[in-house]
Amino acid sequence: MNRIVILASGSGSNAENIINYFKKSPQIKVVCVLTNKRLAAVIDRCNRLKVPAFYFNKTAFLNSDMVLSFLKSQNPSLIVLAGFLWKIPKNLIVAFPNKIVNIHPALLPKYGGKGMYGNHVHETVKANKETETGITIHFVNENYDEGAVIHQASTKVSQSDTAEDIATKVHALEYEHFPKVIEKLLNNNG
Ligand code: GAR
Numbered sequence: 001m002n003r004i005v006i007l008a009s010g011s012g013s014n015a016e017n018i019i020n021y022f023k024k025s026p027q028i029k030v031v032c033v034l035t036n037k038r039l040a041a042v043i044d045r046c047n048r049l050k051v052p053a054f055y056f057n058k059t060a061f062l063n064s065d066m067v068l069s070f071l072k073s074q075n076p077s078l079i080v081l082a083g084f085l086w087k088i089p090k091n092l093i094v095a096f097p098n099k100i101v102n103i104h105p106a107l108l109p110k111y112g113g114k115g116m117y118g119n120h121v122h123e124t125v126k127a128n129k130e131t132e133t134g135i136t137i138h139f140v141n142e143n144y145d146e147g148a149v150i151h152q153a154s155t156k157v158s159q160s161d162t163a164e165d166i167a168t169k170v171h172a173l174e175y176e177h178f179p180k181v182i183e184k185l186l187n188n189n190g
Pocket of ligand 1: 015
């Protein structure tokens, strides 16, 4: 059995999509979701979907090995960042080489780095009058949004699109591509 642990900070619509995608899989299972936001909507989604969810604070994440120990105890085949907004500390990068993947809501290297997340990205894409945007799924290293790219997909942006319209298009790409890319990574590993 391939075991996925998801880290999410907010709404968790990608987390829900991934959980549902693998719900009936005999080989791949989302074993739990971790969040750094005590009131994140992803926790409500996990309650509804009957997936265990755990909260940790900054001290546990950055100044202890507690999150590391917990992750090790889950024996994950893959750690999936689905809208997780804290930088991953070195102890986790070292412990899980090529086992942590992130989705970014833009075509990296454009619109990456600190502060570039969620709607900030889409607002900047709009302000810059881009004609296309997209998603990047990549391995995670010690720098924000700089790990090796695994997969990108793009969508057209028209000048009349609002930032919300762009977000909707990008989310649609995320829902379509992220579970399939995860599945492919796990199948290639095994
Ligand atoms: C997603 O669009 C994801 O790409 C983005 O946050 C959103 C989370 O949505 N991630 C980043 O910006 C990471 N830098 P969700 O909580 O509904 O899945």
